[in-house]
Amino acid sequence: MTSPVRAPHAASPDGRWLRRPRPVPAPRIRLVCLPHAGGTAGAFYGWAEALPDDVELVAVQYPGRQDRFGEECVSAMGPLADRVARELLPLFDRPVALLGHSMGAALAYEVTLRLEALYRARPRHLFVSGHGAPLSPRGGRTLHLQNDDAMVEGLLALGGMDPAVVAEPELLALLLPSFRGDLTLIETYRPTAARPVTVPVTAYVGDADPGVPVAHAAAWSDATSGEFSLRVFPGDHFFLVVGSEIVTDVSRLLADPC
Helix, strand or coil, X not given: CCCCCCXXXXXXXXXXXXXXXXXXXXXCEEEEEEXXXXXXXXXXXXXXXXXXXCEEEEEECCCCCHHHCCCCCCCCHHHHHHHHHHHHHHHHHCCEEEEEXXXXXXXXXXXXXXXXXXXXXXXXXXXXXXXXXXXXXXXCCCHHHCCHHHHHHHHHHHCCCCHHHHCCHHHHHHHHHHHHHHHHHHHCCCCCCCCCECCCEEEEEECCCCCCCXXXXXXXXXXXXXXXXXXXXXXXXXXXHCCCHHHHHHHHHHCCCC
C-alpha cells in the first residue's frame, strides 16, 4: 500500500466519527463498518466479539443521532463520503477493509473511490450488503418527501424501523430527523457513472429482500476491476442482523493475505 497523501482537512481529534467497541492494540486488519439509513455505530457493536481477536472493528457514527443529536445530519452523498474518507486516513497505518449495509454500502463504495483516487489509500476489501450496484435500476422511493406518518409507515414496511420506537412518541420525534436526512441522501443519490474501484468486492443480499433483487446485487461485479463474489443469505433487507453466517464469511475473507 502506498502512503496516503496529506488530507486537506484534519480528521476529528475527539472520536466523534469513529467508534471502537473492542480496541485492538496492534490489529492485523481493521474492519470499518458503515450503517444503514437511520442506523448508528452501535448496529455493529455485536460484531466486535464475533470477529477474530486480531481484527479491530471500527464503526462510523453519522451526525444527527445518539451522542451527535446536536449536529445537523448530512443529507447528500458527496459531502458525507468526502468527510468519512478523510476520517479514515489515520487508520491506514494498518490494512483496512470497508463494509456497508444498505445506505452504508453505497457510502462505502463512494468512500473507497475517494480513498483510492485522492489519497492513494487502497482498502484491502469492500463488502457491500443490502444494496444494488451503483447503476442498477432504482425503485424511485421518495419516503424523504412524505410527511412523518407516511415516512414511518414506509420504514415499518421495509423493516427499517423498530415498532417499539413508534410506540414511544418522544423517542420517535428524536429519531425522525436522522431518518429523513439519511433517506434524502440515499433516495437522491444518482452517480452519473459507476467508476470501478480496484479492490476486491463481495456483495451480500437477502433472498427475500423486497428492494434489492439478487441480480442488482450481482451487478456490483461491474463496479470493480478486482475480484468479485456474491453471497445470497436467507432473509429480507435486514438479514445482516439475524445470523452469524455473514460474520463468518467476512472473517474468512479478511484472513486472506492477498
